[in-house]
Amino acid sequence: MTGADGDGDGVADWSVETVGMELDAPFGISRGTTATAESVVVRLTDGQGREGVGAGAPDAYYGGTPATAMTVLPDLLAVVEGEPPGRLQRHHAAFDDVVRGNPAARAAVDVACHDLHARQVDRPLHALLGHDPDRAPRSCYSVGLAPPEAMRERAAAAAEAGFEHLKVKLGTDRDRERVAAVRDGAPQASLxxxxxxxxxxxxxVRKSHWxxxxxxxxxxxxxxASDREGLRFVYEHSSLPVAADESCVTAADVPDVADRSDVIVVKLDKAGGVWPALRQLHAARAHDCEVMVGCMVETNASLAAAAALAPACDYADLDGSLLLADGADPFAFDGIRPDGGLDLSVVERGSGVTGR
Ligand SMILES: [Mg+2]
Structure with a gap:
C-alpha cells in the first residue's frame, strides 16, 4: 500500500484496452455510416486497491484513432503514475507536453482520474463538481440518417420508449422527406x-424556414466547421437558433463562434476530458451561449462522466450507449435511463459506472 504520496492515494497501477461494440442498427450521419463503435478504456488502481475507470471514443475527424490512442496512452498514463488522480490541472499541463492531438485518449485518462478521485473522497462525481443532480436536462435520442421510413420507425420507437427530445441527423437532398417522416412517427416530440x-x-437558411x-x-x-463566415450568415438569417459542434472543439474556439451561435456543444472526446470540457462550458457561459453536453457512440465508462456535466447544461445528448446493441457495452450506468431521463441521484460515488 504505497502510493507516491505516502497514504495510498497515488495511482499505483493502470491498464488500457480497446473495446469494440456492435451498434443496435447502423448509425448514419452526413459524413458516413458506422455499424460498430470502438472505445479505449483506461483503468487506474491506487495504493489502497480502489479503481477508477474512464473511456474515450477516438474519431479521426478530431485527430485520433483507436490505434493512435493506444500508442499515446502509455505516455499519458506515465504522467499520472504515482500521482494523486485529482491533480487534474497539473495532469493536463503535463499531457500537453507529451502528446499532441488525441483528445479521446486524454479524455479516457481524465475520466479515469475523475472517477478514482471521486471514489477516494467517497463522493459522486457530479457532487465533487458542485453540480445539482436535480437540474440535469433529459437526453435526446439521435435518429441517424436512413431511408425516411426507417427514420419514422426509429422516431416512433424512441417516443414510445419515453424520449421527449429527438435529434434528427440530416445533410442530404431528401432532408424534408426525412423530417416529415420523423415528425409523423413522433408527433409530440421536441425535435x-x-x-x-x-x-x-x-x-x-432556406431549410431553416421549413x-x-x-x-x-x-x-x-x-x-x-471551417466556414466561420457561413456560420455567421446562417446565424443572422436562419429561422431557428444555431448550435456549434464541429466548429467549437475546445474552450479556445468559443470566442470565435460565440457571436454566431446560440448553443455550444461540449463533448469529453472533443475537449479532452471533464476538466477541459468544464473550461469550454464556462467559456460558453461567459459569452452568454447556451450549452449542450453531447457524446460519441460509446461506452457508459465515458457517458457516466459526461452525465456529471449535464446539470450545468441546457441540453443533453447522451444516448451514446443506448445506440449500442443489447449487451454490447461492457459497462452499465443507471443514471441515464432508457427513456432519456437523467437521474444522477443513483450515483453513490465516482462517475457511477459499473462493470458488467
Ligand atoms: Mg453534432
Whole structure:
C-alpha cells in the first residue's frame, strides 16, 4: 500500500484496452455510416486497491484513432503514475507536453482520474463538481440518417420508449422527406436537427424556414466547421437558433463562434476530458451561449462522466450507449435511463459506472 504520496492515494497501477461494440442498427450521419463503435478504456488502481475507470471514443475527424490512442496512452498514463488522480490541472499541463492531438485518449485518462478521485473522497462525481443532480436536462435520442421510413420507425420507437427530445441527423437532398417522416412517427416530440456541416450557408437558411414549420427547436452544425463566415450568415438569417459542434472543439474556439451561435456543444472526446470540457462550458457561459453536453457512440465508462456535466447544461445528448446493441457495452450506468431521463441521484460515488 504505497502510493507516491505516502497514504495510498497515488495511482499505483493502470491498464488500457480497446473495446469494440456492435451498434443496435447502423448509425448514419452526413459524413458516413458506422455499424460498430470502438472505445479505449483506461483503468487506474491506487495504493489502497480502489479503481477508477474512464473511456474515450477516438474519431479521426478530431485527430485520433483507436490505434493512435493506444500508442499515446502509455505516455499519458506515465504522467499520472504515482500521482494523486485529482491533480487534474497539473495532469493536463503535463499531457500537453507529451502528446499532441488525441483528445479521446486524454479524455479516457481524465475520466479515469475523475472517477478514482471521486471514489477516494467517497463522493459522486457530479457532487465533487458542485453540480445539482436535480437540474440535469433529459437526453435526446439521435435518429441517424436512413431511408425516411426507417427514420419514422426509429422516431416512433424512441417516443414510445419515453424520449421527449429527438435529434434528427440530416445533410442530404431528401432532408424534408426525412423530417416529415420523423415528425409523423413522433408527433409530440421536441425535435432538433444536426447536419454535421453538410449544408451550404444559403441552403441552411432556406431549410431553416421549413424546419421551423415542423416545430424544430434548433439546428446543429449547419455548415462546415471551417466556414466561420457561413456560420455567421446562417446565424443572422436562419429561422431557428444555431448550435456549434464541429466548429467549437475546445474552450479556445468559443470566442470565435460565440457571436454566431446560440448553443455550444461540449463533448469529453472533443475537449479532452471533464476538466477541459468544464473550461469550454464556462467559456460558453461567459459569452452568454447556451450549452449542450453531447457524446460519441460509446461506452457508459465515458457517458457516466459526461452525465456529471449535464446539470450545468441546457441540453443533453447522451444516448451514446443506448445506440449500442443489447449487451454490447461492457459497462452499465443507471443514471441515464432508457427513456432519456437523467437521474444522477443513483450515483453513490465516482462517475457511477459499473462493470458488467
Ligand atoms: Mg453534432
Amino acid at each position: 432538433r436537427v444536426d447536419a454535421n456541416g453538410a449544408w451550404a450557408p444559403h441552403e441552411a 424546419l421551423a414549420d415542423f416545430d424544430v427547436a434548433f439546428v446543429e452544425q449547419p455548415v462546415a
